[in-house]
Each structure stands twice: as C-alpha cells, then as structure tokens.
Amino acid sequence: xxWYVAILEDDPLRVAGMLSILAHLLPTARPAVFDAVPPxxxxxxxxxxxxxxxxxxxxxxRPLVDPAQCTEADRGDGRDACDLLGALPPVCPxxxxxxxxxxxxxxxxHLRDRGWDVAVxxxxxxxxxxWIDTDWRxxxxxxxxxxxxxxxxxxxxxxxxxxxxAHIARYARxxxxxxxxxxxxxxxxxxxxxxxxxxxxxxxxPANCAAIRT
Numbered sequence: 001x002x003w004y005v006a007i008l009e010d011d012p013l014r015v016a017g018m019l020s021i022l023a024h025l026l027p028t029a030r031p032a033v034f035d036a037v038p039p040x041x042x043x044x045x046x047x048x049x050x051x052x053x054x055x056x057x058x059x060x061x062r063p064l065v066d067p068a069q070c071t072e073a074d075r076g077d078g079r080d081a082c083d084l085l086g087a088l089p090p091v092c093p094x095x096x097x098x099x100x101x102x103x104x105x106x107x108x109x110h111l112r113d114r115g116w117d118v119a120v121x122x123x124x125x126x127x128x129x130x131w132i133d134t135d136w137r138x139x140x141x142x143x144x145x146x147x148x149x150x151x152x153x154x155x156x157x158x159x160x161x162x163x164x165x166a167h168i169a170r171y172a173r174x175x176x177x178x179x180x181x182x183x184x185x186x187x188x189x190x191x192x193x194x195x196x197x198x199x200x201x202x203x204x205x206p207a208n209c210a211a212i213r214t
Contacts, residue, residue, distance in 0.1 A: 003029050005053045006043060008081050009097075010035035010062040017132035018055065025140055026149070029053075035060060037076030039069045041084055051092050052149045053140070056081050058098040058107060082107045086114040093117040093148045095139055117148060 005022055009015050015033050022031055029052060034040040037060075044051070058078030064070070078098060085094070094116050098104040104120055111118045119139050123131045143149040 001050060004032050004043075004047050004051045005029045005055070006040065006051050007031060007033045007054075008035075008037070008040055008056045008060075008078060009033065010057070010060045013129055014057075014097075014132060017129050018136065021133065021137045021140060025137070025144060026052075035062070035065050036070050036074075037080045037084065038074055039066075040081060044084065044088070048088060048091055053092055053095070053143065054085070055095040055097055055136075056107065058096075058100045058103040077103075078107050079103060079110070082110045085116060086110055090114070090116040093119070093143050095119050095121055095136065097121040097123065097136060099123045119143075 005026060007015065007018055009018070019031055019033075022029060032043055032047070032051075034043065056078045060075055060077050064072065064075065078096070078100075094111055096104050096107045096111075096118060097120075098107070099122065101122060104122065108118050108120050121131065121135045121139055140149070
C-alpha cells in the first residue's frame with residue numbers, strides 16, 4: 001500500500017524545496033501537492049488513511065496550476081483545509097507553514113482542539129526560502145525520529161507500529177457503513193465554518209467522506 005505526504009502550497013519554489021527534502025528523508029512516500037482545497041478534499045477522501053504527513057499553508061493567491069480542478073471562488077485557504085481535517089479523526093501529524101501568523105495560530109488551535117498533532121513553522125521571509133531547509137526539514141526529521149512519521153521511512157520504528165495501526169483502524173471504523181449517519185444534516189464537511197466551530201469533536205462518517213469526494 002502506498003503512503004503519501006500531502007502538501008497544500010501554491011508557491012512553486014516552496015514546493016520544490018519541500019519535495020527535495022522529502023525525497024531525502026522519506027523516499028518511499030509519494031508527495032501529493034495541491035494549490036487549492038477542493039482537490040485536497042478529494043485526495044483525503046480517497047487516501048486519508050494512507051497519509052503519513054500533511055503540511056498546510058494558509059494564503060493561496062498565485063494563479064491556479066490547473067483551473068479545471070476548481071474555480072478561484074471555490075479555491076479556499078488553509079483554514080478551510082483545517083475545517084476539512086477537523087471533521088475527521090486524526091490520522092497523521094500536521095505542519096502548518098505560513099507567514100500569515102494570525103491565521104496560522106487559528107489553524108493550529110483548530111486542529112489541536114480536535115486531537116490532531118500539529119506543529120507550526122513560520123517562514124522567515126516570503127522571498128528567501130532557507131527556512132524550508134532548516135526549520136521545515138528539522139520538523140520533518142523530528143517527526144520521523146519520534147515515530148510520528150515512520151511507515152514511509154527507510155527505517156521504520158517497530159515500537160511505533162501499533163500506534164500508526166491504531167490510527168488507521170480508527171479511520172477505517174469511522175468510515176465504515178455501520179457508522180453511517182441517518183441524516184445529511186449531520187455532515188460536518190458541508191456545514192458552514194461557524195457551525196463547525198461549535199462542535200469540538202465531529203466524527204468522520206461515510207456520508208462525510210462521500211461529501212468530500214463531490
């Protein structure tokens with residue numbers, strides 16, 4: 001089964017730096033890069049249980065790489081991505097990498113409040129990219145060394161295998177037909193953001209995952 005690292009980022013130079021680091025630190029992982037939330041939503045619906053790391057930017061302002069994926073109006077931002085993840089059980093660590101410090105803090109709080117393991121990396125500059133090879137790389141290395149990311153690692157840590165397996169089992173149970181909610185109104189993926197904030201621990205049902213795919 002393939003393992004993925006999902007990245008929400010619209011700066012091609014940032015993406016290039018991150019992909020170079022992942023090729024060295026997690027060579028068996030398949031990077032999945034998105035510059036809009038709708039294709040990320042579809043990816044999580046299909047491969048969320050196979051994702052070992054997610055890294056999220058907030059501001060998505062550069063021209064879309066593939067306008068056929070979504071419109072600018074529906075593009076979303078990092079906060080929308082956090083609303084998406086917050087409606088599902090935590091399955092992997094998340095790095096929030098954004099120079100929008102105010103929104104980054106909101107994203108971190110939102111995900112931590114719903115049980116996700118989140119770290120924040122604040123870029124030193126939008127012009128210089130050294131922070132990717134220092135701070136972002138150091139955080140990925142830390143996650144590998146602590147066992148939070150290991151299934152895609154060249155030398156997996158056996159002691160942490162039950163933890164990852166438990167995350168996957170939890171995700172699988174939450175999306176099984178037996179847990180389908182009877183009412184579409186219970187679908188947190190399609191709720192407005194204001195409604196999502198009122199629910200501290202929404203769960204991922206099959207209806208939720210079906211909603212993600214559309």
